[in-house]
Amino acid sequence: MTVFDLTGRKALVTGAAQGLGEGMALALAAAGAKVIVADLQDELGTKVAESLGEGHGFVHLDVTDDANWESAVATAAERLGGLDILVNNAGVEITSLLVDVEADQIRRQLEINLLGTTLGIKHAFRAMRPGGVAGHGGSVVNVASVAATIAFPGIAVYSATKSGVDRLTRVAAAESGRMGYGVRVNTIYPGLVPTAMGAGLANDVARLGLFASPEEAVGAVVALTPSGRLGEVTDMADAVVFLASDGSRFVNGAGLPVDGGMGM
Template sequence: MIDYKGKVVLITGGARGFGAEFARGFAGRGATVVIGDINTELGEATVAEISRGGSACHFLSLDVRSDIDWAAAVDYCVSEVGGLDVVINNAGVEISELYIDTTPQACRDLFDINLVGTMLGIKHAFLAMQPGGASGRGGAILNLASVAGLSSTPGLAAYSASKAGVISLTKLAATEAGTFDYGVRANCLCPSLFNTDMGRKLLNDFPGLGLGESVEAVKEGLIARIPVGRFGELSDVVNAALYLCSEEASFINGVALPVDGGMSGAG
């Protein structure tokens, strides 16, 4: 059992989906969890649920596109909670559209959250975690990419580009942190399709794009591409995150880890 007692973990987009599961997972291992999200009502409900189990969990409003919000979130973690050891850049959005239907503004909005938001998260994690920073005890950054950033799926051009960018940002963050002795590792996860709001939306969108006769047909086609023969469970992603952010993974850095049942390796 990996123990996170005494650690402070900041999770963006933590009100639901992967983010909420990360919050439950890290809190269950003893971490003090801070959920940052723009959905105050749902975020506070998730915090209340986790806190009822006896875990330490807090909510703050955080728009990952805002440099000011990021600075305030990190200040809250350090001054009110006691430090900052792990930052999980989980917040993200997805759009499903063919190239011929792509609109510039939709792409810019997606890149602002998925890419700029992740860059700002890395920036503020470095500032706080490096020697002499507000927390100053090193730590781990975990970015949420996607198997879409490793392979090609029609209808996901902007999303795939953003997640490929997150993989690149992760590798650069690992290299830069080492160059300047920040004491910070950076890795990312590349999940395939999971039973989240975003995953369900994707399944429902594909038939309308001409990428399957029905939602069930899309499901069957995707499962056929996964060597283990099933979709992932949320616990599969949480367990990978718990490992990568722990001391047990102290020599794993700059990695884009597929959590996809072998989908990306099968082509």
């Protein structure tokens, strides 16, 4: 057994039906945790949960709905026999030049990326603090983005919401400590990963005329990255396992870049 072993831990991962969230759920399960996959996509989410094996499960979750959060966390704690880890991964990116951005696009990103993360922290604290349904402390890992640390054209609102996740993380860690909740709160800043969202971004910035082609956009990202490549799902998932584990037991209120150096 190592400090990265999560055997006996219980985790809830949002946006886990595909992409980074699916990879994070798989990595947590591989490290020994029991995982509840949470997502709006019931069919895909159920398949991911089934792929994890016995003892894992799926719960429908709209991260923008307070009552839905309360129900999902209670269900996860009941099924797993507690809750030690929350990964706030659910997010959306809508590419637009600022001169063309629509109010509904702004609201959607604010609600999913920032409101959703805030509600997740709220209900994780209530469950994990002394007297909660879990009551033994734990770890919250928020998923921000390298976009919170650089100025990349076409994603101003997304960048703003992910910068908000960074600030939210630090205040949440301070409140947890001051109130004696025993919950560590950290965030990761993923670099560009060729998931559906990542590929969509490359196509979108080319469509807007910011780059000549999606390939040129990807090349620009790689050129800005000292490690010389795009990120992989496993890069991000392993960072989440680290922050959820005792290997990071004195890491709190921190932002961990997992971007190959792009945002330095």
